[in-house]
Amino acid sequence: MTLSTTTLSPLTAPQNDTSRGISRRTRGQGHGPIVRLMSPSDLGQLLKPFVFLDLFEADASFTGNMPLHPHSGIATITVITEGNLHFDDPDAGSGFIGYGGVEWMRAGAGVWHGKEMSAGTSARIQGFQLWIALPADLENAPVDSQYLEAPAIPQVGPARVILGDYQGIRSPVRAPSGVNYLLVTLAAGQRWEYEPPTGHEVLWLSVSRGAVHSPQLIQAGELVAFTPASGTLKLEAGDKEGAVFVLGSAIPHPHDLKMGNYSVHTSLEALRTGEAKIAELGKRLRAESVQRSGSVSVPIYK
Template identity: 85%
Template sequence: MTMNPSTSLQNDVSRSISLRTRGHGQGPIVRLMSPSDLGRLLKPFVFLDLIDADTSLIGSMPLHPHSGIATITLITEGNLRFDDPDSGSGFIGYGGVEWMRAGAGVWHGKEMSAGTSARIQGFQLWIALPADLESAPVDSQYLEAHAIPQAGPARVIVGDYQGIRSPVRAPSGLNYLLVTLTAGQSWEYQPPAGHKVLWLSASRGTLHSPELVQAGELVVFTPGNGALKLKAGDKQDAVFVLGSAIPHPHDLKMGNYSVHTSLEALKAGEAKIAELGKRLQAEAGQRSGSVSVPIYK
């Protein structure tokens, strides 16, 4: 991953870009942020993948575990189908979201499958949970586009923006927005008090902040509470996600699939997902081939 400091802007309104990256990896999934790199700077945001793939890739994803984090799956183009015994079925497209608080431990990976589109584009984000939730029970939500409120060009995926609150059961102190600006459109984001962490990543089009931001980039803004002024490029609409938050106060303690606030919590989370893994394997032989396990908790 290449991260280059940008020259500070002589601008008393818009926040300047301090870092930018195109992540690492090529093909259908590009890793823009991990807990071991930018996640340390942008916590509670600790992981971000940009996905641009044939929907058959989603069906090939194996069951895998997590603890201590929440995952947020957001589609910016196309759609996926969700199937969960506790939540029913439906489609996640632009503006819809899958939220899963892994908490104490979970195995998942089969709750989403191909929808009606041949391809999808979108983001998967992880957030580090606060100490009082990192070992809490698993909590999942599947919210179709009509359930997500909008403030101007921004869908309020997580948090509270301009008095509009997302129905996602996320911890307080962070906002995650999905924004589409038409070609040439301007927009200003004023972070809530205390939201010193601020970043965005574009999946389509270009933005000016006034520095140029291109599709496929993740850019980090200087810490503070100043407003961010953006303008879409003149040639096409710009689609991007934006995150702002009160900084996560704990050092990250990381496992292969887990992020916690302490070594004790990490050990407990890893022990729980190991126990679940053994139970899952033991029960596999008792299920018929037509029965799937979308989320095991």
């Protein structure tokens, strides 16, 4: 992916500087209705455990073209910022994920998925899909999925707590500790401050609608990374329209990323284990597909 940034280097801040200035910014690279803002081979190296971010916007029917595909070693988090999608999972039931709701899937040891979400009641959808690299004790753990509709996600002021803890409020998503992920909506001219928990040196933000000032301008479609510091991030929406954005902060992931086509792990051994598992699952999935009669949906295969 080609980034609209300077050559990547470790994020550093001057000693005793507690400001949260912007260190990197990108508009990513478009692939039809999807813009890839971050991947494990670029900004994901600097913002880990956040390693992958897509911003998607399309006719809701585009989800029907999503093929079954595997993952291991990571968790995926899908957040909708406009419209809604329908979820259908034999283990979790069915319902709708709209603004403020979330799909969480810890791929762990290995999973094939891609058919659990389909068009909802809205003509168009917009949202983010985020990957986080899992810690060593979870990267080869069993698969864990959650579908949480908007009323289940707690809110603190204009922020919905998608992952982690914020101002004493904890998300119900079963994510590893040390990671916060918020969905924030500001009215035109509204100010908001985020004080990251102790140790959350990693901090980034991506706007899906409108613009915010930090005080530097951050526009829709951009992802920005902030320098590591202990200071509060102060934001203000533009005075003409409101803004919708996601914000992530975390304790830095301590491992070098070991990457496969669909996997991210903490070691080559864990990567080999994960890739062997998804290859085994793929072989079984294909064999069972041949045996099935008619068209049978397989939302998640684990």
